[in-house]
Amino acid sequence: MSNVTLKVEGMSCNHCVKSVEGAVKELGAEAKVDLAAKSVTVAYDADKVTVEAIKGAIEEQGYDVVGE
Secondary structure, three states: OEEEEEEEEOOOOHHHHHHHHHHHHHOOOEEEEEOOOOEEEEEEOOOOOOHHHHHHHHHHOOOEEEEO
C-alpha cells in the first residue's frame, strides 16, 4: 500500500469528511480527513488507483486540492 497526504481547502464539517471519505472509498482507497490541518491522508494500491484519480474524486465533491 502507498500513502499520500493531500492539502484540501473547503472542508469544514462532518458532512465534508463523509463526502471526501466516501468518494475516495469508491476508488478502493481509504481516506482519513483532518479538518484542523486541512488535509486528507489516503492509503491506496498504486497498481489500482493513481494520485491524480484521488485528487479528481475529492475535487468532484466540491473541494480544492491545493498540494501534497
